Structure formats: structure tokens, C-alpha cells
Amino acid sequence: xxxxxxxxxxxxxxxxxxxxxxxxxxxxxxxxxxxxxxxxxxxxxxxxxxxxxxxxxxxxxxxxxxxxxxxxxxxxxxxxxxxxxxxxxxxxxxxxxxxxxxxxxxxxxxxxxxxxxxxxxxxxx
Numbered sequence: 001x002x003x004x005x006x007x008x009x010x011x012x013x014x015x016x017x018x019x020x021x022x023x024x025x026x027x028x029x030x031x032x033x034x035x036x037x038x039x040x041x042x043x044x045x046x047x048x049x050x051x052x053x054x055x056x057x058x059x060x061x062x063x064x065x066x067x068x069x070x071x072x073x074x075x076x077x078x079x080x081x082x083x084x085x086x087x088x089x090x091x092x093x094x095x096x097x098x099x100x101x102x103x104x105x106x107x108x109x110x111x112x113x114x115x116x117x118x119x120x121x122x123x124x125x
Contacts, residue, residue, distance in 0.1 A: 037089040038108065045085055045116045054117025057110055065099075066125050075099065078125050080118050088115045 044050055065075040075098075080088070092111050095101030102111065117123055 034090070034094045035103065037086040037093070038112070040085045040089060040112065040115060044112065045119055047116065050113050050116045051120045051122060053110065054113035054115070054120075055122065057106070057114055058117055062114070063125070068125055078118065080123055083119070085115050085119050088118050 063069070066078055089111060090096075091099060092106075092114055093101065093103045106114070
């Protein structure tokens with residue numbers, strides 16, 4: 001009986017800790033307002049020059065965490081076919097959990113270029 005109670009307490013504690021960590025946000029994340037995405041017209045997202053700029057930026061920075069050689073571990077493997085452009089823009093511009101916000105690093109047109117590349121048929125992490 002003692003073993004069953006101890007097991008139940010351990011399991012309940014583990015579930016609580018996992019749930020608390022999943023819901024936890026740093027104070028910085030709570031304080032920063034989440035900017036809404038700008039218009040992301042299909043013509044811009046399909047523009048070959050915009051996609052090329054996004055690919056260049058991706059190769060310079062994003063592959064460190066999201067590139068093929070970064071797996072497993074650093075960051076989730078991207079599944080762009082499951083995303084909408086606004087989602088990619090939000091995560092890139094505003095950040096999410098351990099992913100930093102890039103709003104102070106990249107200009108708005110550069111973040112749009114990253115979105116265009118990730119959403120393009122050319123994208124390969």
C-alpha cells in the first residue's frame with residue numbers, strides 16, 4: 001500500500017512539473033507585446049528575388065538551429081507545408097519559447113523574405 005501511494009505521488013508530481021514547464025514563460029516573453037503580421041501578399045511570397053534574399057538570410061543564420069546538421073536537438077524540424085505565412089512571420093518576428101525574436105536584428109522586408117523562403121518550394125532545411 002505504501003508503495004502504491006508513493007508511486008501515485010511521484011507520477012502526480014512529474015505530471016505537475018511537466019505541465020508547469022510547458023506553460024511557463026520567461027518574464028521577458030510576458031512583457032513583450034506580440035506584433036501582428038503585416039500583409040503578406042502571395043505575389044510577394046512568390047517573388048524570386050524575395051525568396052533568394054530569404055534563402056541567403058536562412059543560410060547565414062537560421063541553419064545553425066534549424067538546418068539539417070542541427071538535428072536532433074537545437075530546434076524543432078520545420079514543417080512548412082503545415083504552416084501559414086502569418087505563423088512563420090510571428091515565430092520569426094516575435095520569437096517563441098527558446099527561439100529569440102528577430103525583430104531587432106532583421107528589417108521587416110528581411111523577415112518577409114525569410115517567410116517567403118520557408119514557404120517556397122525551394123525550401124530545404
